Amino acid sequence: MSLLSPADRHLQAPVQSVGGMPAMVRTGTAHPTWLVDFSPLHRWLVRGGQAAEWLAAHALEVPEAYFRTQDLGGDEDSFLVRTGNAEFFLHDGAAGNLRARVGEITGELVQGTRIVARDDLEVVLGGEGAAQLMSEFCALDLSSVANEFLLTRVAGIAAWLRVEGAGAQQVYRIGCDPSYGEYLFETLLDGARDCGGGLLGHEDFYDLRGQNHDAS
Numbered sequence: 001m002s003l004l005s006p007a008d009r010h011l012q013a014p015v016q017s018v019g020g021m022p023a024m025v026r027t028g029t030a031h032p033t034w035l036v037d038f039s040p041l042h043r044w045l046v047r048g049g050q051a052a053e054w055l056a057a058h059a060l061e062v063p064e065a066y067f068r069t070q071d072l073g074g075d076e077d078s079f080l081v082r083t084g085n086a087e088f089f090l091h092d093g094a095a096g097n098l099r100a101r102v103g104e105i106t107g108e109l110v111q112g113t114r115i116v117a118r119d120d121l122e123v124v125l126g127g128e129g130a131a132q133l134m135s136e137f138c139a140l141d142l143s144s145v146a147n148e149f150l151l152t153r154v155a156g157i158a159a160w161l162r163v164e165g166a167g168a169q170q171v172y173r174i175g176c177d178p179s180y181g182e183y184l185f186e187t188l189l190d191g192a193r194d195c196g197g198g199l200l201g202h203e204d205f206y207d208l209r210g211q212n213h214d215a216s
Contacts, residue, residue: 027204033127033197035189036205041077042092042099043120043175048113051086058102063088067149069162072098076206079162081149089118089149089160094202120160121181124205125188126171129195134172137191142172155187 046054052062063070063082072078077093092098105115125133134142137155142163150161159176176184192198200208 027199027201029198029200029204031127031192031197031200033129033133033192033195034125034200034204035185035192035198036124036126036200036202037185038077038122038124038173038202039120039178039181041094041122042096043118043122044090044102044105045083045087045116045118046090046113047084047087047116048109049086050111050113051088054110054113054115055080055088060090060101067151069147069149076209083149118175119178120175121178121185122173122175123185123188124164124171124173125192126205126208127192127195127197128168129192129197130172131170133188133191133195137188142170155184157184159184 055062060072060080061070063080066082066084068081070080072080076095077091078098079091081089081091083089090098090102102115105117131143134154138152138161140150140152142161145163146166148163150163152159152161154161154174154176157176157180159174161175162173164171164173174184174188189199
């Protein structure tokens with residue numbers, strides 16, 4: 001896990017450590033279009049001939065369909081995706097329940113399977129102007145996408161994308177290689193600001209999601 005994020009220069013109090021990385025918790029600002037930095041969350045790629053068996057040994061249901069996200073429950077934002085015949089993408093939530101379940105990840109080859117931590121830049125874009133911004137930054141039509149894990153380009157950068165929610169409550173979870181993270185982060189933040197918005201903290205995001213669930 002990287003200890004730095006392009007969001008660091010924008011950090012405001014209160015700040016707390018998430019995954020060993022400073023993260024903005026709450027801004028106290030209601031932005032109509034917003035961006036949240038989720039780079040501190042943990043992600044892994046499990047690949048190799050025994051990858052499915054490794055998942056099963058850690059009480060993780062092995063998905064059959066490709067590129068369909070499978071929520072793991074017990075922790076917001078924990079999900080699993082099958083990205084290849086013997087390759088799986090694991091995403092932990094802020095509480096770290098998945099990390100606690102799978103234990104220490106060393107990156108070593110075990111019985112033909114390697115588990116590698118991914119230090120992606122990860123953000124969530126949402127709010128009133130998010131759909132319009134994504135129509136400008138991504139060539140895919142995302143209006144009817146749900147529960148899919150997409151490999152695409154966002155603002156010209158190779159990225160993975162998960163569309164969460166539906167309609168006006170739709171948000172876009174985006175991750176990319178950290179070497180391109182600063183450019184992607186600043187581009188999306190500039191877009192949010194052009195829509196009258198800005199940065200939110202983790203708890204701001206969860207508050208908004210809870211309000212949307214209550215409203216539905």
